[in-house]
Amino acid sequence: MSYCLNPACSNPENSIHAERCHSCGSKLLLRDRYRVIQALGQGGFGATFLAKDEALPGSPYCVIKQLRPAATSPSVMQMARxxxxxxxNTLGKVGNHPxxxxxxxxxxxxxxxxLVQEYIxxxxxxQEVKRSGPFSEAGVKQFLSEVLPMLQYIHSQQVIHRDIKPANLIRRSQDRKLVLIDFGAVKDQVNPVE
Known part of the structure; x- marks a missing residue:
């Protein structure tokens, strides 16, 4: 399936090889390379989508985060920008951590x-806690031993995530490691207390 990213589109689902949305006429191949397959989630400032990068061999999956400003006034657009x-910038700075x-x-x-990001x-x-219940003491220790070094690295880059919650930690299928996502609320340029 090809999914239309036009927020006003009434029927965003299209056939996989469609060039334009059958409902609103929008171009479906974003930046002539990214084909959106499905919506993953939506928040106050935008939405995230699963996509394929058709410009690369094998068309690997990626995640596209679309920031949708509520208004188009110059001040709102500048704030969104x-x-x-x-x-x-934050993802570019901390995204070399595994x-x-x-x-x-x-x-x-x-x-x-x-924003186009690596798909995890x-x-x-x-979802994990909902399915399996709360962690045991050993599970909490394992969780902390996995998350704290990652947070230490992020903080060493002068970044504070500000939205760490179970919905923003994904247990990666291939190696079972926790990965921190959604850096939309970050605070960077942290100044030490004097």
Whole structure:
């Protein structure tokens, strides 16, 4: 399936090889390379989608985060642009850690902002706890031994995530490691207390 990213589209689902949305006419291949397959989630400032990068051999999966400003006034657009740049810069800075998704691309198109990130296959910690129940004492120790070094690294890069929660930790299928996602609320340029 090809999924239309036009927020006003009434029927975003299209056939896999469609060039344009059958409902609204929007171009479906974003930046002439990313084909969105399905919606993953939606929040206050935008939405995330599973996509394939058709410009690379094997068309690997990726995640596209679309920032959708609520208004298009110059001040709102500048604030959205600043938030978008901050998240892209932060991911570029901390994304070389094996438990943080890598930033693959970012761009602005049609007054909307897009971040393309490495796709992490797996279940969120929220889904895991819902399915299996709370952690045992040993499970909590294992969790902390996995998460604390990652947080130490992120903090050493002068970044505070500010939205660490079970829904933002994915247990990666291939190696069972926890990966921290959603750097949209980060605070960077942390100044030490004097």
């Amino acid at each position: 600043d938030l978008f740049e901050r998240e892209a 438990q943080v998704p890598r930033l693959l691309d970012y761009f602005e198109a049609n007054n909307e902002f897009y 296959s797996g279940c969120t910690l929220q």
